[in-house]
Amino acid sequence: MRTLRVLLADDHNLIRAGLRLVVAQQPDCMVVGEAGNGREAVAMANSLKPDVAVLDIGMPDLNGIEACRQIRESLPGTQVVMLSMHSDESYVLRALKAGARAYLLKDSAEADLARAIRAAWEGKSFFSPAVGKVLLEDYMRKLQRTGGEDSYELLSPREREVLQLVAEGKSSKEISNILNVSVYTVETHRANLMQKLNLKSVPEVILYAVRKGIIS
Amino acid sequence: MSAFLGLFGLMLGSGLAAVGDLDRMHAQEQAARHEFLQRTQALGGLCLSIELFGDSVQQSVSVQDDDGVAALRDRLDRLQGDIQLVLGSYNSGPHDRELVTLKVIQTLFFRQRDLVVQMLSWSADERRRRAPLLVHREVAPLLSEILQRSDQLRLANDQQLHDADQTLLAQFASLQASLTRSIALALASGLILILASMIYILRLERQTRLRYAEVVRSRRELEQLSARLVDAQETERRNISRELHDEVGQTLGALLVDFGRLLATLPASAPHLREQVDKMKAVAERSVQAVRNLALLLRPSMLDDLGLVPALEWQGREVSRNSQMEVDVESANVSEDLPDDYKVAIYRLVQEALHNAVRHAAARNARVRVEQDAGRIRVEVADDGRGFDPARSRGVGILGMEERVKRLGGAFSIDSKAGQGTTVRAELPLRREEPAA
Numbered sequence A: 001m002r003t004l005r006v007l008l009a010d011d012h013n014l015i016r017a018g019l020r021l022v023v024a025q026q027p028d029c030m031v032v033g034e035a036g037n038g039r040e041a042v043a044m045a046n047s048l049k050p051d052v053a054v055l056d057i058g059m060p061d062l063n064g065i066e067a068c069r070q071i072r073e074s075l076p077g078t079q080v081v082m083l084s085m086h087s088d089e090s091y092v093l094r095a096l097k098a099g100a101r102a103y104l105l106k107d108s109a110e111a112d113l114a115r116a117i118r119a120a121w122e123g124k125s126f127f128s129p130a131v132g133k134v135l136l137e138d139y140m141r142k143l144q145r146t147g148g149e150d151s152y153e154l155l156s157p158r159e160r161e162v163l164q165l166v167a168e169g170k171s172s173k174e175i176s177n178i179l180n181v182s183v184y185t186v187e188t189h190r191a192n193l194m195q196k197l198n199l200k201s202v203p204e205v206i207l208y209a210v211r212k213g214i215i216s
Numbered sequence B: 001m002s003a004f005l006g007l008f009g010l011m012l013g014s015g016l017a018a019v020g021d022l023d024r025m026h027a028q029e030q031a032a033r034h035e036f037l038q039r040t041q042a043l044g045g046l047c048l049s050i051e052l053f054g055d056s057v058q059q060s061v062s063v064q065d066d067d068g069v070a071a072l073r074d075r076l077d078r079l080q081g082d083i084q085l086v087l088g089s090y091n092s093g094p095h096d097r098e099l100v101t102l103k104v105i106q107t108l109f110f111r112q113r114d115l116v117v118q119m120l121s122w123s124a125d126e127r128r129r130r131a132p133l134l135v136h137r138e139v140a141p142l143l144s145e146i147l148q149r150s151d152q153l154r155l156a157n158d159q160q161l162h163d164a165d166q167t168l169l170a171q172f173a174s175l176q177a178s179l180t181r182s183i184a185l186a187l188a189s190g191l192i193l194i195l196a197s198m199i200y201i202l203r204l205e206r207q208t209r210l211r212y213a214e215v216v217r218s219r220r221e222l223e224q225l226s227a228r229l230v231d232a233q234e235t236e237r238r239n240i241s242r243e244l245h246d247e248v249g250q251t252l253g254a255l256l257v258d259f260g261r262l263l264a265t266l267p268a269s270a271p272h273l274r275e276q277v278d279k280m281k282a283v284a285e286r287s288v289q290a291v292r293n294l295a296l297l298l299r300p301s302m303l304d305d306l307g308l309v310p311a312l313e314w315q316g317r318e319v320s321r322n323s324q325m326e327v328d329v330e331s332a333n334v335s336e337d338l339p340d341d342y343k344v345a346i347y348r349l350v351q352e353a354l355h356n357a358v359r360h361a362a363a364r365n366a367r368v369r370v371e372q373d374a375g376r377i378r379v380e381v382a383d384d385g386r387g388f389d390p391a392r393s394r395g396v397g398i399l400g401m402e403e404r405v406k407r408l409g410g411a412f413s414i415d416s417k418a419g420q421g422t423t424v425r426a427e428l429p430l431r432r433e434e435p436a437a
Helices: A013-025 A038-048 A064-074 A089-097 A106-121 A129-146 A157-167 A172-179 A183-197 A202-211 B002-062 B066-089 B096-121 B124-265 B271-298 B301-305 B308-322 B340-359 B396-407
Strands: A004-009 A029-035 A052-056 A079-084 A102-105 B326-332 B365-373 B376-383 B411-416 B422-429
Touching: A004 A013, A004 A038, A004 A106, A013 A029, A013 A052, A013 A106, A013 B124, A029 A038, A038 A052, A038 A064, A052 A064, A052 A106, A064 A079, A064 A089, A079 A089, A079 A106, A089 A102, A089 A129, A089 A202, A089 B301, A089 B308, A102 A106, A102 A129, A106 A129, A106 B124, A129 A202, A129 B308, A129 B326, A157 A172, A157 A183, A157 A202, A172 A183, A183 A202, B002 B066, B002 B096, B002 B124, B066 B096, B096 B124, B124 B271, B124 B396, B271 B301, B301 B308, B301 B340, B308 B326, B308 B340, B308 B365, B340 B365, B340 B376, B340 B396, B340 B422, B396 B411, B396 B422
Parallel strands: A004 A029, A004 A052, A052 A079, A079 A102, B326 B365
Antiparallel strands: B365 B376, B376 B422, B411 B422
């Protein structure tokens, strides 16, 4: 097993020190660099080419979301774990759209950081359990108050399978292999389920899946 | 006003006095003319009587028979009565001199008459001898003196008329002078009045202008002050928020990380210890949450992290989570690089409107709409709450919203009626030249 090279970016030394200790305790991880703001993080990522960048969402100069977008653009091989204090959908969706794989709440960072880094590196999604809980609560409350119906019930079993696989970060080709169907069929299922759920992009699919507890 | 009334009174008074004076003068003139005519008539009668008397005296010298003497005496008596009547009724006027002349004439006449009576008592012969001498020596001088005196009276009479004319002329001149004075006085007072009025009006106008300028200035100052207040408030909030977030929040966050690591390293054989650390961690988590909420209230970091629309969506969900009201946020074409003061103004406006909808209107649903088109950004927050009369009650919150919108040159309005919900609208013109703040 190769050792994962990790870049840490947080504007607070205390937090960064705590995170470093957590990462350093993992036998398969090492911290290759630490940045104090978003711009620094982008520059260091470009020179160090880490496997995983752990970015705080609220950094001065250049915030974590923008830094994530730039890193993912120039280094497609570097995955991003976003650290945030907010479990709100706005943040999660923004982070996902910027290309982050994992979304961790700072409160629980120390417990889940290692798992999140590994999941991200494998191209899987990872979310703090509290995030899924908040998203689900928001969703249920809205359904309840506005009297809308849960559109998940409209999906066929096959569409639900495709939904989960898409949310886990699998490509259409990977999904076609897993389900033993053609890529064209997978694309059709994907388009149908997104239309039924009124989702416009893969990040929204991931968010939906997290909200429904399909992935975590 | 009273000055104008005074001026009018002055003119009216002098006019009335002049009319009265003219009337009086006219009456006076009539009286003088009347008296003059009377006196002229009397004097004419007197002269005639005196001449007739003179004739009678001449006749008395040459009268022969007794009948003639008696007739002559009769005539003399009649003439004498006439003359006395004229003298008695003569209106001499105010001057004593004429009265004296009259008395003298009367005396002379009496003496003349006595002489004639004496002459008549003589016999015819005697009269023929002595009368011419007597007439020549006594009666004729008397007669001529009487004529002379009556001439004097005529002259005096003329003089009186002349005097009366002079008096009238003098009175007229004085009336003219007094009228001229009155008119001059009225003109002068009118002029003074006009001048005074003009000065008064000019001063009033200057005062009004000064006061207006002062009002304008103080209003501008007030606007600047409230704009500075809003700025200062925002800056202060941002500073405190940053302080809370950077110092307190991060320290607590680090503490949480430490607690987590501690829990991870604690042996499973000491459940007692784990429980205690768990409790401490829970306390720290609550503190972190409290500090975070406070910091967010002071300065919504979403605005910096995400931009306006996600921040509004976040806020909508946050309100939905913590109240009985469901908030729906819609947006169209809102650019991500709005200037910071716009983002803050819109964010605070929506925050305040939603707060009011929950707190005061007990609304169940609220809709936030933000849309941007050429050069403008429109915000609308509508709820289905109790509503109120915006003309009557305007809280500090509403004033604050209005202030923020005005500062950016926008228009702000509230539509609300009791029982029909409330809609807050704002329209902000975008600055073209300015890049994202």
